[in-house]
Amino acid sequence: MRQVADSTKEAINQSEGFGAALLSQKLGIDTATKNGAALRQSLVDIVDATTDAAASGADMTERNRQNQEALAQLARQYGLTGEQIRAAADKLGLDDVEVTVALKGAPEAVQQLAAISAKWNDMPTQKTMTIDSSAVTKETQGLLERLGATVERIPNTNQVKITADDADARAKILMVTQNIAVLNALRANRRSTSTRLCSICEIVRPGERLKGWIVPLCRRLLG
Structure with missing residues (x-):
C-alpha cells in the first residue's frame, strides 16, 4: 500500500x-x-x-x-x-475480498447463501428465483446485493424474489456452493502448506490464481 x-x-x-x-x-x-x-x-x-x-x-x-x-x-x-x-x-477482486469479511461474521447468512446457490445451480440459466422470506435474513440480503443480485420482498406474501440479471452476479452466486464445499473439506483435513493452498485454488478455478473469498478463508484455515 x-x-x-x-x-x-x-x-x-x-x-x-x-x-x-x-x-x-x-x-x-x-x-x-x-x-x-x-x-x-x-x-x-x-x-x-x-x-x-x-x-x-x-x-x-x-x-x-x-x-x-x-x-x-x-x-x-x-x-x-x-x-x-x-x-x-x-x-x-476487491469486492470479493470485502464479501469475505462479511461472510466471516455471518455463519447463518453463509448457510442461507449456500442454500440459494445450490438451488440456483439446478437452474443456472434462470435470472430470477422466488423463495420463502425466512430463508433470506437481512445479512443474507446484503451479501446477495454485494454479489450483484437484487432482492425484492413481495408485498403481502412471505416470498422474496432474487434477481441476477448480470452474468457475473449469477456466476458468483453459483460459485458459492463449490467454495463452501472446499472449505468444509479443508476443515475436515487441515494441511498447513502453501502447496495445499495452491491446490485448493486450482480446484476452484483451474489454471489461474483465484482472488475470490476462498483465498483468505483458506489461509485462515491452513495457516
Missing part, C-alpha cells in the same frame, strides 16, 4: 494513457499502455493488501478507509471517476 501511496504522488504522462482510454470492459483496466499497466498494478497491490489483511484478522474498517483514499487518489491521477476506479478494482 505504501508503494501505491508513493505512486499517486507522481505526475503521469497523459499521452501514455489517460481517462476512459485506460478502461477495459472485460478486464477492468487495459494494460496496452504504460499508464494502464501501472494503474492495474496499483489496483492489484490494493487487492492483495486487503486479502492479506482479511486473512490475518486485521482491522478491516481501517483497511477499507485506506482503500477508499488510495482509490480516490488513483482516480484523480489517471483521470477517472470514483465509480470507474472502483468498478475496475472490483473486477480485479
